[in-house]
Each structure stands twice: as C-alpha cells, then as structure tokens.
Amino acid sequence: MEEPIGINKFVFSRESLKKKFRLSEFLSEKIITGVAFLSITIIVLIFFFVFKESIPIFQSKKKEIAKVETVQKQEQYGTDSSVATNLSGQEQYGVTGTDSLMTENQILEEDTVVHGSDEATAKSLMGKQWLPVSDNPRYGLIPLFVGTLKITLIAMLFAAPIAILAALFSAAFAPHWLREIIKPAIELLAGFPSVVIGFFALMVMASFFQNLFGYDGRLNAFVGGVAMALAAIPIIYTITEDALTAVPRTYTEASLALGATRWQTALFVTLPAATPGIFAAILLGIGRVFGETMIALMATGNAAMIGINPFESVRTLAATIGAEMAEVVFGDTHYNVLFLIGSLLFIFTFSLNALAEFYVKGKLVKRFQGKQS
Amino acid sequence: MKEIKIKTKNLSLYYGAKMALNSISLDIPEKEVTAFIGPSGCGKSTFLRTLNRMNDLIPNVKITGEVLVDGLNIYDKQIDVVNLRKKVGMVFQKSNPFTKSIYENVAYGPKINGINNRKKLEEIVETSLKNAFIWEEVKDRLHDSAMGLSGGQQQRMCIARALAVEPEIILMDEPASALDPISTAKIEELIFELKKKYTIVIVTHNMQQAARVSDLTAFFYLGELIEFGKTRKIFTTPDKKHTEEYITGRFG
Amino acid sequence: MSRRKSITGGLFIGLTAFSAILIIAVIIILLVVIIIGGKDTFSWEFLTAFPEDGMMKGGIFPAIFGTVLLVLIMSIAAVPFGTITAIYLTEYAHEKSILAQTIRFAVRTLATVPSIIFGLFGLGFFIKYVGSGMDDLFLGGQLKWGQPNILWASLTMALLTLPVVIVSVEEAIRTVPREMREASLALGATKWETIKRIVIPGSRSGIMTGTILAVSRGAGEVAPILFTGAAYYLATLPTSLSDQFMNLGYHIYIMATQSANVDQTLPIQFATTMVLLLLTFMLNLTAVIIRSRLRRKAK
Ligand SMILES: Nc1ncnc2c1ncn2[C@@H]1O[C@H](COP(=O)(O)OP(=O)(O)O)[C@@H](O)[C@H]1O
Numbered sequence: 001m002e003e004p005i006g007i008n009k010f011v012f013s014r015e016s017l018k019k020k021f022r023l024s025e026f027l028s029e030k031i032i033t034g035v036a037f038l039s040i041t042i043i044v045l046i047f048f049f050v051f052k053e054s055i056p057i058f059q060s061k062k063k064e065i066a067k068v069e070t071v072q073k074q075e076q077y078g079t080d081s082s083v084a085t086n087l088s089g090q091e092q093y094g095v096t097g098t099d100s101l102m103t104e105n106q107i108l109e110e111d112t113v114v115h116g117s118d119e120a121t122a123k124s125l126m127g128k129q130w131l132p133v134s135d136n137p138r139y140g141l142i143p144l145f146v147g148t149l150k151i152t153l154i155a156m157l158f159a160a161p162i163a164i165l166a167a168l169f170s171a172a173f174a175p176h177w178l179r180e181i182i183k184p185a186i187e188l189l190a191g192f193p194s195v196v197i198g199f200f201a202l203m204v205m206a207s208f209f210q211n212l213f214g215y216d217g218r219l220n221a222f223v224g225g226v227a228m229a230l231a232a233i234p235i236i237y238t239i240t241e242d243a244l245t246a247v248p249r250t251y252t253e254a255s256l257a258l259g260a261t262r263w264q265t266a267l268f269v270t271l272p273a274a275t276p277g278i279f280a281a282i283l284l285g286i287g288r289v290f291g292e293t294m295i296a297l298m299a300t301g302n303a304a305m306i307g308i309n310p311f312e313s314v315r316t317l318a319a320t321i322g323a324e325m326a327e328v329v330f331g332d333t334h335y336n337v338l339f340l341i342g343s344l345l346f347i348f349t350f351s352l353n354a355l356a357e358f359y360v361k362g363k364l365v366k367r368f369q370g371k372q373s
Numbered sequence: 374m375k376e377i378k379i380k381t382k383n384l385s386l387y388y389g390a391k392m393a394l395n396s397i398s399l400d401i402p403e404k405e406v407t408a409f410i411g412p413s414g415c416g417k418s419t420f421l422r423t424l425n426r427m428n429d430l431i432p433n434v435k436i437t438g439e440v441l442v443d444g445l446n447i448y449d450k451q452i453d454v455v456n457l458r459k460k461v462g463m464v465f466q467k468s469n470p471f472t473k474s475i476y477e478n479v480a481y482g483p484k485i486n487g488i489n490n491r492k493k494l495e496e497i498v499e500t501s502l503k504n505a506f507i508w509e510e511v512k513d514r515l516h517d518s519a520m521g522l523s524g525g526q527q528q529r530m531c532i533a534r535a536l537a538v539e540p541e542i543i544l545m546d547e548p549a550s551a552l553d554p555i556s557t558a559k560i561e562e563l564i565f566e567l568k569k570k571y572t573i574v575i576v577t578h579n580m581q582q583a584a585r586v587s588d589l590t591a592f593f594y595l596g597e598l599i600e601f602g603k604t605r606k607i608f609t610t611p612d613k614k615h616t617e618e619y620i621t622g623r624f625g
Numbered sequence: 626m627s628r629r630k631s632i633t634g635g636l637f638i639g640l641t642a643f644s645a646i647l648i649i650a651v652i653i654i655l656l657v658v659i660i661i662g663g664k665d666t667f668s669w670e671f672l673t674a675f676p677e678d679g680m681m682k683g684g685i686f687p688a689i690f691g692t693v694l695l696v697l698i699m700s701i702a703a704v705p706f707g708t709i710t711a712i713y714l715t716e717y718a719h720e721k722s723i724l725a726q727t728i729r730f731a732v733r734t735l736a737t738v739p740s741i742i743f744g745l746f747g748l749g750f751f752i753k754y755v756g757s758g759m760d761d762l763f764l765g766g767q768l769k770w771g772q773p774n775i776l777w778a779s780l781t782m783a784l785l786t787l788p789v790v791i792v793s794v795e796e797a798i799r800t801v802p803r804e805m806r807e808a809s810l811a812l813g814a815t816k817w818e819t820i821k822r823i824v825i826p827g828s829r830s831g832i833m834t835g836t837i838l839a840v841s842r843g844a845g846e847v848a849p850i851l852f853t854g855a856a857y858y859l860a861t862l863p864t865s866l867s868d869q870f871m872n873l874g875y876h877i878y879i880m881a882t883q884s885a886n887v888d889q890t891l892p893i894q895f896a897t898t899m900v901l902l903l904l905t906f907m908l909n910l911t912a913v914i915i916r917s918r919l920r921r922k923a924k
C-alpha cells in the first residue's frame with residue numbers, strides 16, 4: 001500500500017469539522033434564488049407597466065384643469081359638442097358619430113382634439129366605432145372584441161377537432177413509426193414563425209379560398225381564422241396527446257378485456273378520461289389565437305366591422321396594437337387606449353392559463369388518483 | 374479490541390412517518406472491516422448512509438439519536454457536512470463514475486480540495502489507482518472516458534476516486550453486488566488490503582462475502598439490529614435464533 | 626361484432642388518420658409553396674447584398690444581419706438567466722414550496738403571454754422607463770436610449786424566450802442521474818461545486834437545445850419588435866446598441882402589406898420568407914433531434 005500524499009491534513013476534531021462559512025456557496029445560492037425570482041418579477045412588471053400606461057384614460061381630473069379654457073370655448077358653440085366634458089352631451093357620442101362629424105370638425109379648435117377628453121374616452125370605449133385617428137377620435141372596443149371573438153371561433157372550429165382527432169390517432173391508432181413522424185412534424189409546425197404563416201395566408205390561402213367560395217374581399221375573418229388554426233393546432237395537439245398518453249393503461253386494458261375494440265376503447269374510455277387535459281389544450285389554443293398579432297395583421301383585412309358574416313373583414317385587439325402603436329404619439333389618448341387593450345389581452349390570456357392550470361390539472365390528477373373531485 | 378471509530382447511540386430514522394431504523398446502538402472499531410447483513414429492505418443501506426449524512430439529501434427524513442465519529446456527534450448543528458464527507462468516503466452499490474475521463478474522475482476530489490498543481494494531481498491519481506488495484510489496467514488510457522471501463526473496473530475506479538480524498542472511513546454499499554465472480558474477488562482482495570489504513574464498513578447481501586472479508590458482522594432485520602459481534606462467532610455460534618435462521622438460509 | 630359497428634370503427638379511425646395526414650399535408654404544402662415561390666430569387670447574392678431601388682431589387686443582407694444580431698444579444702441575456710432559473714427549480718427549490726410553485730406558474734404564464742404584450746412591455750418599460758430614465762440621468766434629457774433600438778428589442782425578445790430556455794434546461798438537468806450528484810457530494814463537494822462540475826456539464830445538450838429553440842423563436846417573432854427597434858429600411862448596418870435594425874420577419878410583414886408595389890416585389894418576398902422559414906426550420910429540426918436523443922438517454 002503506497003503512502004498517501006496528505007491532502008486531507010486534518011483529523012476528526014471539533015476544529016476541523018466545525019461548520020464553515022463558504023462564501024461561494026452562500027453567494028451562489030442567493031444569486032440563483034434571486035435570478036429565479038426574476039421570472040415572477042417580470043410577470044408582475046409586465047402587468048404593472050402595461051397597465052400603468054393605460055391608466056391616464058381613467059384619470060380625467062388632472063387634465064381637466066388644463067382644459068377649462070377649452071371647455072369654455074366650446075360652450076359658446078353649444079352643447080352638441082360631444083368632446084366637451086359636459087356629461088349629458090357624451091351619450092350621443094360614438095353612436096351618432098358620423099352624423100355629427102361634420103359639425104364637430106367645423107366647430108372644434110385644434111387643441112381640443114389633441115388633448116381630447118379622457119372621461120369621454122373612457123365612455124367611448126363601450127362604443128361601436130373604432131376611429132382612433134379621425135379628427136374626432138372614437139375608441140369603441142366593441143368591434144375589436146367582436147372581431148377577435150369571431151376569428152377565435154373560426155380558428156377553434158378548425159383547429160380543435162383536427163388537432164384532437166390527430167392526437168387520438170397518434171396516441172391510440174398509429175403504428176409506432178408513424179407516430180415518430182407525426183409528433184416531431186407537428187412540433188416543427190409549432191416552430192413556424194407566425195409571420196410566415198401570415199404571409200402564406202395572405203399570398204396563397206386568401207386567393208385559394210376566394211376562388212373556392214367566390215366572395216369579394218380577399219382578406220377576411222375566415223382566411224385569418226384558418227391561418228390561425230395552423231398556429232393553434234400544434235398547441236392543442238401536443239397537450240391533448242400528452243393527456244391521452246397519460247391515461248393509465250389499466251383503464252384501457254380493462255375496457256379491452258371486456259371485449260371492446262380498440263376504437264371503442266379510444267373513443268369511450270381514453271378520450272373521456274383525458275377530457276380535463278383536452279379542455280386545457282383548447283383553453284391554451286384559444287389563448288394563442290386571441291393574442292396572435294402577425295397573422296391577424298396580414299390575413300384579416302383589418303377593418304373594424306361588427307357582423308356575423310365570416311367572409312367579412314375584421315380587426316382584432318392584438319392586430320390593432322400592432323398596426324397602430326408605431327404611429328401614435330407617446331402619451332396620447334390613443335397610446336393609452338392601445339395599452340388598455342394590451343392590459344385586457346394580458347388579463348384574458350392570464351386567466352385562461354390560470355384556469356387551465358389550477359382547475360383542469362387538479363381535476364386530471366384527482367381523476368387518475370381515483371379521488372372524487 | 375481496537376479503538377472505537379464510529380459509535381451510534383439509539384439511532385432511529387424515519388422516512389416521513391415510516392420508521393426505517395429502530396434505535397440502533399453499535400460500535401465500529403478502527404481499521405477493521407465491519408459487515409452489515411440482513412434481508413433486503415431491512416435498513417442496511419439506510420444505516421450506512423446515516424454515517425456520512427447522505428440521508429440529509431432525502432426530503433422528509435427524520436433522525437433521532439447520535440452518531441459519534443471519534444467521539445464527535447456528526448449530527449451536531451456545528452458539524453460541517455462537507456468536511457465530514459471528506460473524512461467518511463463512500464462507494465455505492467451501482468458504480469457511478471462521472472461522465473468524464475478516468476483521470477478527471479479520480480482527480481475530482483483533490484481538485485475540489487483546492488489542489489490544482491498538475492504534477493501533484495497526477496501523483497495523487499496514480500497513487501489512488503494503484504491503491505485500488507486498477508493502475509495497471511488503466512494507466513495507458515487515463516484520458517479515456519470512464520464509461521468505457523467494465524463494471525468491475527468502474528467500481529474499483531470509484532474506490533480509487535474515494536481514496537484520492539484520503540478519507541479515514543470508507544463506507545461500501547454492496548460494492549460487488551453487480552459484478553462477476555472474478556471482479557468480486559478483486560474487490561474483496563482490495564478490501565483486505567485497505568483495512569490496514571482505513572476503517573471499512575460494508576453492506577453485503579452475500580453471506581460468504583461477509584464471512585470472507587469482515588472482522589465483525591451486524592445482522593439487521595426490519596430496521597432493528599438483531600445481533601452484532603465477531604464475524605467468526607456470528608457465523609458459527611450466533612446467540613439469536615433469527616440470526617442463525619438467516620445465516621443458514623432458512624429465510625431472507 | 627356487428628358489421629355496422631366495425632364499419633363505424635373503420636370510419637372513425639379513418640377520420641383520425643385523415644386529421645393527422647391533413648396537418649402533415651398542410652405543413653408540406655406550406656414548405657413547398659414558399660420554396661417554389663422563392664427559389665428563383667434565392668441566391669448567394671440575395672443573401673449578401675443590400676437592397677436596391679427602394680427595396681424593389683437587391684438582397685436582404687441587412688435584414689439577416691439585424692436578425693442575427695438580435696438573437697445574439699437576446700441569447701446573451703436569456704440563456705444564462707434561463708439556465709440559472711432552471712437550476713434553482715431543480716436543485717434548490719423544494720418541489721412543493723410556494724416559491725417554487727409560483728415561479729413555475731410564472732414561467733408557464735410567461736410562455737402564454739401574447740407576444741405583442743412583450744412589445745408593449747418593451748415600449749413601456751425598457752424604452753419609456755429605463756431608456757428615458759437613462760437619458761435624463763446621464764445625457765441631461767437628450768434623446769438617445771429613450772427610443773426604439775436593438776438593445777431594447779433584444780431584451781424584449783429575451784423575456785419572450787426565457788421560458789423556452791428554462792423548460793429545456795430543466796428537462797435536461799433532470800436527466801443527470803441522482804447517483805452522480807451523490808458521488809460528488811460523497812467526495813466532499815459542496816452543493817454549488819456539484820452543480821458547477823457535474824450538473825451543468827451534464828445538461829450541456831439541454832442548454833444547447835434551449836438556446837437553439839430560443840434563437841429560432843427569436844428569429845421568427847415580429848410582434849415584440851414592431852415598435853421596440855425594428856426598422857423597414859436602413860442604409861447602414863447597426864453599429865451601436867442604440868441603433869435601430871432591420872429584421873427578416875419585419876421585412877416580410879412590411880413588404881407584403883405596405884410596400885408601394887406588392888406584386889413587383891413578390892419574388893423577393895417569397896425568397897425572404899423562404900430564408901426565414903428554412904432558418905427556423907433547420908434550427909428547430911436540430912433541437913428536435915438533440916432532444917429526442919436526450920429523451921432516449923433518459924430512459
Ligand atoms: N428514500 C426513501 N424513502 C422512503 N423509504 C425508503 C427510502 N429509502 C429506503 N426506504 C425504505 O426503507 C427501508 C430500508 O431500506 P434500505 O435501507 O434501502 O434497505 P436495504 O439496504 O437493507 O435493502 C425499506 O423498507 C425501504 O423501502
């Protein structure tokens with residue numbers, strides 16, 4: 001036996017085994033924890049800063065003082081001026097917008113338009129017109145909501161069934177080798193930039209559908225919706241597939257043992273057992289479509305119209321931000337309203353995610369553990 | 374009788390609510406080989422891992438009682454676990470080389486002890502590998518991946534890696550359980566050699582092995598220490614009926 | 626079993642197979658159409674030349690350069706932060722602790738926040754708050770950092786890709802066997818030494834996958850940079866962090882929707898789209914391959 005070199009000089013003693021303070025250990029732990037904490041901070045910051053920029057809409061008091069002059073000026077022209085801080089006058093605003101537009105243009109001083117009345121803005125948010133850059137801007141969010149919901153509905157009508165059925169195919173029926181092709185291929189689709197899908201929709205799909213259905217406007221909710229389905233399919237597919245493969249074998253084996261065929265088992269046992277997961281998949285798919293910007297910008301035509309015709313152009317919330325933010329004046333009402341739309345989008349997708357997370361996942365776990373929920 | 378190196382007093386361990394060790398008191402003498410035997414699941418590994426506080430890594434483990442090494446309670450709040458583990462080395466059941474070269478594996482311990490001098494490191498690596506009876510087999514491929522070694526070689530390299538830190542105690546958890554008879558024989562020969570310098574505690578499910586390599590044997594059953602004494606006595610005239618039944622192969 | 630039932634079964638399975646094939650078909654059509662549309666314009670020249678004639682002719686070099694620079698700065702920010710967060714989640718956090726669960730929730734939320742929101746955040750936080758703050762503090766209010774530029778765009782993109790990195794690295798760290806950590810600790814290594822010398826090197830492929838996926842995502846996203854730094858046309862390449870930059874995706878968007886003569890530039894648009902698609906496609910393919918190897922190893 002050769003003699004050791006003697007790297008471990010100390011022997012067991014109270015001294016040598018005394019708890020040592022290691023700076024690198026201490027620092028690394030603190031830094032790592034701190035950095036990890038950052039992800040929470042970012043979420044909070046995002047919420048804070050996006051919301052902060054939209055707050056001025058709801059704080060009219062400060063600006064009112066600066067506008068006293070304007071108001072006085074307007075009163076000479078009469079109460080039909082809807083931009084005035086006169087509350088009774090505001091009711092007609094937006095709804096009768098087009099009629100009064102001419103008169104307003106004639107009577108309003110330029111500074112009234114620039115400052116706008118934030119209180120009026122807050123009211124007009126419920127309006128049916130989105131005309132942010134007219135001389136008498138109107139910020140009705142209704143058409144944007146309708147457009148977004150319409151396109152989400154169209155996208156989900158395509159994406160959900162196709163993605164869920166495809167997931168069922170690869171989880172329950174496809175031979176192993178085929179599954180090994182389908183799964184990564186759909187993962188790759190998830191990696192296609194949305195601007196590429198938008199471009200494809202704009203240049204190829206729009207013409208294709210126009211020839212097929214023979215409608216007038218090339219770009220509309222339908223084209224946008226189908227293109228968005230392409231973005232939503234990978235999400236729905238992946239989560240559904242995970243949920244389906246997570247169904248314990250005992251479930252399917254029991255069913256097969258009772259004489260059910262493979263497709264019956266898949267349809268009546270596996271699929272129902274995975275419903276919470278599929279529900280989560282759909283929620284996240286909706287979130288994806290709801291917030292998608294580039295496809296909406298490129299393929300929907302971007303006209304803020306209210307209607308149920310799927311072949312009409314729409315303007316979504318996200319596309320509105322994308323199209324208008326670059327051109328607005330910082331700190332302007334329009335700027336604030338766009339941030340408000342951002343806050344709404346954020347709150348909406350956040351809620352969807354939270355719902356999918358807490359409600360659905362909890363349910364899935366309980367179900368597979370056999371507990372009653 | 375040699376001096377006592379490790380002494381446990383009423384050591385109990387719980388995994389959550391489940392008791393895995395029930396009030397174990399045991400004296401392990403210096404520079405001898407002490408073997409733990411018993412049926413699988415009786416707590417041998419658990420007990421071994423309390424001796425260098427490896428159980429600290431498992432969540433929800435609760436330990437009561439004392440473990441004294443050279444008279445120091447290693448569960449004392451003032452004890453530095455990192456330095457403790459430098460003194461109490463460990464060889465695992467499944468050989469676990471790092472996915473690095475053989476050289477890097479053995480030099481790992483010295484390096485974290487702050488030795489960066491190349492010559493010195495080479496010297497330590499060579500000595501350790503020689504002491505683990507594997508130098509001749511690997512000296513020409515020190516910079517190849519340790520994953521390319523055979524199971525028996527990997528295990529001896531892991532012993533060399535433990536030796537490189539120069540511990541005083543080496544804990545071995547079934548070090549030869551996954552090895553062929555020839556590799557096992559080599560490990561046993563090695564243990565015989567190592568006990569001249571180190572206190573060795575070895576867990577084994579192989580009774581012949583315990584009989585061959587150990588000076589003392591402790592028989593565990595369901596988390597309890599049933600019998601402890603000179604290996605020769607345990608294997609010829611055990612006091613407890615349980616021990617006898619186990620050794621003669623009537624259960625376990 | 627009745628005949629009718631087996632027909633129903635056949636139809637049902639056929640329907641699921643059709644759905645799967647439909648998706649694959651669309652993927653292939655998309656790839657093929659874009660490549661056919663772009664291949665004639667695509668050339669080495671196209672990749673390396675500046676645009677000419679108000680973007681009617683010439684190449685897309687500045688857009689490629691800007692995109693590469695963007696993802697580079699983005700990675701420098703996102704990869705270390707993402708890796709460290711993943712290390713926290715796997716090595717330091719107790720699985721059930723409230724902090725760890727909150728961080729996990731935050732990461733997943735971050736992954737589902739619409740990318741346009743990141744753009745708003747970049748504008749409201751980086752440009753208006755940090756940038757303007759820097760201008761007021763160091764330049765006496767002179768406008769330099771308080772406007773869109775490549776730094777703010779990259780950092781915005783880094784936030785967007787942070788979850789991608791975290792998830793990949795976390796998955797890889799979990800494939801480092803517990804035995805290796807135990808071996809290291811049993812040799813008297815501290816926790817940090819074990820992480821530094823065993824865990825991080827052992828998850829190198831995951832860090833790489835995460836980086837590739839993040840780069841691919843960052844190269845393709847347009848919404849976050851719409852108003853945080855991308856420019857339609859610049860005569861010179863960005864030379865400082867406070868410069869604006871051109872970007873492939875942004876270039877496609879503007880050319881396809883706002884250029885003076887959309888039809889005339891159509892070949893350039895297809896070719897640019899092809900470049901972006903193939904770039905992200907290759908990156909993702911590489912990541913998928915590394916990852917499937919990693920998953921096989923984990924089994
Ligand atoms: N990490 C753990 N968590 C919970 N129970 C454990 C854990 N490790 C071991 N056990 C339980 O403790 C008992 C003793 O295990 P162990 O010490 O590994 O036995 P042996 O090494 O003698 O086979 C067994 O019942 C085992 O199931």
Ligand SMILES: [Mg+2]
Nearest residue numbers: 414417418419
């Ligand atoms: Mg064991």
